[in-house]
Amino acid sequence: xxxxxxxxxxxxxxxxxxxxxxxxxxxxxxxxxxxxxxxxxxxxxxxxxxxxxxxxxxxxxxxxxxxxxxxxxxxxxxxxxxxxxxxxxxxxxxxxxxxxxxxxxxxxxxxxxxxxxxxxxxxxxxxxxxxxxxxxxxxxxxxxxxxxxxxxxxxxxxxxxxxxxxxxxxxxxxxxxxxxxxxxxxxxxxxxxxxxxxxxxxxxxxxxxxxxxxxxxxxxxxxxxxxxxxxxxxxxxxxxxxxxxxxxxxxxxxxxxxxxxxxxxxxxx
Amino acid sequence: xxxxxxxxxxxxxxxxxxxxxxxxxxxxxxxxxxxxxxxxxxxxxxxxxxxxxxxxxxxxxxxxxxxxxxxxxxxxxxxxxxxxxxxxxxxxxxxxxxxxxxxxxxxxxxxxxxxxxxxxxxxxxxxxxxxxxxxxxxxxxxxxxxxxxxxxxxxxxxxxxxxxxxxxxxxxxxxxxxxxxxxxxxxxxxxxxxxxxxxxxxxxxxxxxxxxxxxxxxxxxxxxxxxxxxxxxxxxxxxxxxxxxxxxxxxxxxxxxxxxxxxxxxxxxxxxxxxxxxxxxxxxxxxxxxxxxxxxxxxxxxxxxxxxxxxxxxxxxxxxxxxxxxxxxxxxxxxxx
Numbered sequence: 001x002x003x004x005x006x007x008x009x010x011x012x013x014x015x016x017x018x019x020x021x022x023x024x025x026x027x028x029x030x031x032x033x034x035x036x037x038x039x040x041x042x043x044x045x046x047x048x049x050x051x052x053x054x055x056x057x058x059x060x061x062x063x064x065x066x067x068x069x070x071x072x073x074x075x076x077x078x079x080x081x082x083x084x085x086x087x088x089x090x091x092x093x094x095x096x097x098x099x100x101x102x103x104x105x106x107x108x109x110x111x112x113x114x115x116x117x118x119x120x121x122x123x124x125x126x127x128x129x130x131x132x133x134x135x136x137x138x139x140x141x142x143x144x145x146x147x148x149x150x151x152x153x154x155x156x157x158x159x160x161x162x163x164x165x166x167x168x169x170x171x172x173x174x175x176x177x178x179x180x181x182x183x184x185x186x187x188x189x190x191x192x193x194x195x196x197x198x199x200x201x202x203x204x205x206x207x208x209x210x211x212x213x214x215x216x217x218x219x220x221x222x223x224x225x226x227x228x229x230x231x232x233x234x235x236x237x238x239x240x241x242x243x244x245x246x247x248x249x250x251x252x253x254x255x256x257x258x259x260x261x262x263x264x265x266x267x268x269x
Numbered sequence: 270x271x272x273x274x275x276x277x278x279x280x281x282x283x284x285x286x287x288x289x290x291x292x293x294x295x296x297x298x299x300x301x302x303x304x305x306x307x308x309x310x311x312x313x314x315x316x317x318x319x320x321x322x323x324x325x326x327x328x329x330x331x332x333x334x335x336x337x338x339x340x341x342x343x344x345x346x347x348x349x350x351x352x353x354x355x356x357x358x359x360x361x362x363x364x365x366x367x368x369x370x371x372x373x374x375x376x377x378x379x380x381x382x383x384x385x386x387x388x389x390x391x392x393x394x395x396x397x398x399x400x401x402x403x404x405x406x407x408x409x410x411x412x413x414x415x416x417x418x419x420x421x422x423x424x425x426x427x428x429x430x431x432x433x434x435x436x437x438x439x440x441x442x443x444x445x446x447x448x449x450x451x452x453x454x455x456x457x458x459x460x461x462x463x464x465x466x467x468x469x470x471x472x473x474x475x476x477x478x479x480x481x482x483x484x485x486x487x488x489x490x491x492x493x494x495x496x497x498x499x500x501x502x503x504x505x506x507x508x509x510x511x512x513x514x515x516x517x518x519x520x521x522x523x524x525x526x527x528x529x530x531x532x533x534x535x536x537x538x539x540x541x542x543x544x545x546x547x548x549x550x551x552x553x554x555x556x557x558x559x560x561x562x563x564x565x566x567x568x569x570x571x572x573x574x575x576x577x578x579x580x581x582x583x584x585x586x587x588x589x590x591x592x593x594x595x596x597x598x599x600x601x602x603x604x605x606x
Contacts, residue, residue, distance in 0.1 A: 082497030095487040097541030110497030
């Protein structure tokens with residue numbers, strides 16, 4: 001896969017956005033650093049998904065700007081943007097009878113000519129992608145007949161086949177059991193470590209965030225409460241500000257583990 | 270190999286067989302080599318050969334045109350509006366084209382070329398009415414698109430009723446349109462095909478060029494846009510092509526119903542939803558269905574010739590019921606589109 005350019009950086013500057021009258025993002029300024037896995041976390045409805053949608057241009061931005069390597073994202077055309085940012089929506093729906101191979105072949109649409117199809121280079125990439133997600137033997141298999149974990153890896157394969165430097169994933173491990181959550185996040189981790197991609201993933205689970213992410217963006221009510229490297233950002237104070245939840249946070253095996261406390265139960269410290 | 274490959278490999282020979290049947294059924298087997306020679310030379314030396322060249326061959330061409338355009342348009346409409354019951358016949362397109370054509374011919378007294386233009390305009394008008402009524406009825410709160418099909422039925426009934434009123438009001442000239450209005454493949458309509466084939470050809474070119482982005486739109490507008498598809502532009506071009514293509518079919522031989530509805534359902538289980546493969550398969554399968562329906566219409570009650578539209582309506586009505594039962598009345602398939 002293509003080597004990542006040194007200067008890749010995605011940034012939102014004072015972004016405000018609304019669905020009609022309902023403001024879902026207010027004054028959000030976040031930096032996404034190259035080659036890092038950034039988790040976006042926060043309570044339900046805090047604007048995590050809206051942030052990704054605003055970056056993709058699916059949400060009209062009324063204030064501020066979103067900048068990709070010094071270029072305003074809003075000014076980049078759909079096809080050009082598709083070659084630089086790939087996006088996996090929260091609930092992906094695959095039409096019946098569609099095979100994994102077709103899914104991946106369609107992902108490269110932005111590289112094909114009007115009447116053309118995948119080049120030799122594209123086909124080599126697709127084989128590599130299937131290997132990366134561990135589904136090389138499933139290319140001819142209908143996506144809707146894959147198991148839950150495999151299907152999620154299929155969606156990630158589709159994102160990878162787009163061959164972009166930046167990957168946005170909206171809740172990529174929802175609806176998966178713990179084993180598959182870990183397997184899929186290991187894979188996502190690999191994308192940054194081995195393939196040098198910049199990944200932004202909306203994650204619900206704080207412990208998954210501390211286990212896998214490099215950086216974290218904590219959001220609440222459409223605002224970015226704080227952001228930065230996981231070790232400095234995930235603190236009891238910040239978690240309480242974001243989730244209204246008292247937690248205990250321990251370092252364990254080189255990562256942080258969060259224990260929420262039950263309301264009305266005193267901390268055992 | 271897999272089902273799709275088998276289907277795609279089989280459908281072209283099947284089309285040739287259907288064409289051969291369409292051209293040659295009813296002739297004595299001994300005459301067939303001579304008849305094939307006549308077609309190849311394009312020269313008629315006997316009555317039989319003349320019938321073949323100047324009646325049956327034009328009918329075949331019309332049947333192929335009608336079947337392929339209707340089927341491909343139906344597939345594209347079903348994909349874009351995410352509704353298995355969508356088709357030119359169920360969305361007011363055919364009825365609109367028929368109304369405008371008949372009204373133009375009987376009221377404004379326009380000739381065949383302008384009648385065709387009226388049919389294209391009517392196809393658009395029918396589609397717009399259908400969408401407008403569905404919006405009015407609140408399609409946004411109706412993920413399964415039931416209101417779209419109901420408003421399509423409403424528009425079709427209304428437009429067909431007005432068409433019939435025009436026909437009834439003009440006893441002197443209505444016989445000219447009586448069989449046309451139910452959809453009839455008639456060799457006399459070859460002139461109309463010669464006038465309007467390019468509309469359908471344009472629609473097919475548009476469909477094939479847009480096959481990939483249209484397939485991506487099946488994944489949802491945002492997923493499609495994120496892979497680089499200009500969703501509004503692609504949808505509009507494809508719908509325009511489907512509606513005008515269907516309008517041109519009506520202009521040639523009247524509203525041949527249900528081909529656009531049933532053929533996508535015949536193709537999908539074998540070829541899938543990827544339009545890169547499903548469109549060529551639909552084009553060929555639609556032609557086969559129409560050719561066979563026309564053979565049936567011609568030979569079933571020989572020497573009486575049925576209207577092809579009646580045959581497709583009969584087959585289509587039954588299939589329509591099956592689809593409704595599978596899609597709307599069985600819990601397991603409710604969410605599948």
